[in-house]
Amino acid sequence: MKSFRKVLTQHTNSRRAFVNITRDVAAAVAESGIREGLCLVNSMHITSSIFINDNESGLHQDMEKWLETLAPEKPHSRYAHNGYEDNADAHLKRSIMGREAVVAVTGGKLDLGTWEAIFYGEFDGKRDKRLLIKIIGE
Ligand code: ZN
Numbered sequence: 001m002k003s004f005r006k007v008l009t010q011h012t013n014s015r016r017a018f019v020n021i022t023r024d025v026a027a028a029v030a031e032s033g034i035r036e037g038l039c040l041v042n043s044m045h046i047t048s049s050i051f052i053n054d055n056e057s058g059l060h061q062d063m064e065k066w067l068e069t070l071a072p073e074k075p076h077s078r079y080a081h082n083g084y085e086d087n088a089d090a091h092l093k094r095s096i097m098g099r100e101a102v103v104a105v106t107g108g109k110l111d112l113g114t115w116e117a118i119f120y121g122e123f124d125g126k127r128d129k130r131l132l133i134k135i136i137g138e
Pocket residue numbers: 081085086087088091
């Protein structure tokens with residue numbers, strides 16, 4: 001069995017953003033040379049997520065609104081964690097949207113559904129964040 005590891009850096013200019021990283025992950029699969037296996041992508045930070053969904057801007061606006069309903073950023077004073085920082089909402093959003101995605105690798109390509117795309121969800125940005133790609137197979 002072969003394994004391949006790659007770390008990518010994301011830096012968003014806004015506190016919150018959704019970034020389509022499907023091409024970056026596909027490039028890592030090609031670089032790995034693995035034809036059949038599994039590809040894990042995970043955020044290495046506790047205030048950002050990896051998730052799979054539709055690449056449609058209306059849906060992204062809906063997700064942003066939905067997350068703000070569940071875990072509003074402000075007022076910062078509503079959260080106990082914010083005695084220490086101001087990003088409690090980002091931790092909660094990350095919990096809802098998840099840490100990682102796993103995609104099958106078939107014939108050397110990501111085996112995604114027709115409308116599936118891989119996203120990096122940033123909830124406390126404006127700084128460098130790392131995400132890990134790990135591919136195993138042969
Ligand atoms: Zn925090």
